[in-house]
Amino acid sequence: MDIELADPATDFRSGFACLVGRPNAGKSTLTNALVGTKVAITSGRPQTTRHAIRGIINRPDAQLILVDTPGLHRPRTLLGQRLNDVVRTTLSEVDVIGFCMPADEPLGRGDRFIADELGRMAGRTPVVAILTKVDAVGDPDRVGARLLEVSGLGDFADIVPVSAVSSFQVGTLADVLVSRLPEGPRLYPDGELTDEPEQVMVAELIREAALEGVRDELPHSLAVVVEEMIPRENRPEDRPLLDVHVNVYVERPSQKAIVIGAGGSRLRDVGTRARTQIEALLGTPIYLDLHVKVAKDWQRDPKQLRRLGF
Ligand SMILES: Nc1nc2c(ncn2[C@@H]2O[C@H](COP(=O)(O)OP(=O)(O)OP(=O)(O)O)[C@@H](O)[C@H]2O)c(=O)[nH]1
Secondary structure, three states, X not given: OOOOOOOHHHHOEEEEEEEEOOOOOOHHHHHHHHHOOOOOOOOOXXXXXXXXXXXXXXXXXXXXXXXXXXXXXXXXXXXXXXXXXXXXXHHHHOOEEEEEEEOOOOOOHHHHHHHHHHHHOOOOOOEEEEEEOHHHOOOHHHHHHHHHHHHOOOOOOEEEEOEOOOOEOHXXXXXXHHHOOOEOOOOOOHHHHHHOOHHHHHHHHHHHHHHOOOOOOOOOOOEEEEEEEEEOOOOOOOOOOEEEEEEXXXXXXHHHHHHHOHHHHHHHHHHHHHHHHHHHHHOOOXXXXXXXXXXXXXXXXXHHHHHOOO
16 A cells, blocks of 8 residues: 655645735734744735735745735725725735624724625635634624624635734734635745844835825825834833934925825825734834835936945
8 A cells, every 4th residue: 555645845835825805804813823933024926926014924835925915904085985996906916805894893884895895706716705803802702703794795615703902812803814825835935034124124115105005196106215224222121212313315395295295284194094003014114214215217327226225
């Protein structure tokens, strides 16, 4: 009789997942919990995807890459507006979708809206329903009832209750997501990731926020450089603050005006959006100091390019 031994080279799984859910569903916190400390964040993109990477889970048996879904996690575009093609494309390109719903709030319009959209993609990308924040619900019966409710929302590959705060079932969730990945080799080498500086990812988040809604006006004219990230001195130990100094470079004064907006309103929005994401990424409150500067024709000037990190 032949005995087949598991061959780690062929059993390895790799692929992409994204977490969706209405605002405040706990996606960012769960991403951080899944990614943990073993894994580095990177702003790099593998050949196979155009999407921003939120984190990578490296395990002996798998590599799971969590990507961002532009739009779906952004409050204002979520309701009252059809999901755009970008979101649909992202969702159809990943191997598995995690649909987050908070256990401590009733299911609502936002959840049903997303469930409907995901239902339309049924059969193409498996959707794992994730009941988040179960630690915030004292009564196990209530969690059970919520799970039942969730199961009625759609045709899910699995339903997993988790708590990112108490780490309850986070590992199980990773197992479930990994089980939906195709067999394949690591898409990112381990070492490369750990070298990726956090600054690059922070800059990428700011760039994305700054480009939101004005992509056509500022195609490739925008560069973001994180000058400094330093912990604020003399803060109480339980209330740290990280000062993040950032320069946003554009090529022309007219572009500077676009980025800043009337009375600075747009830049403030950009800052607020980026700050939320950077705080989730770094796991610490930050003070974001944003400056917009004109670096004339920086794309054509090798010296400037080097200064801007290209
Ligand atoms: N008790 C508890 N609270 C949680 C848990 N996960 C997240 N939260 C809280 O829920 C709130 C929202 O969490 P986020 O991770 O920012 O949610 P999100 O889905 O990324 O939110 P958006 O960025 O608005 O889409 C925060 O105040 C978190 O501290 C959890 O497991 N337990």
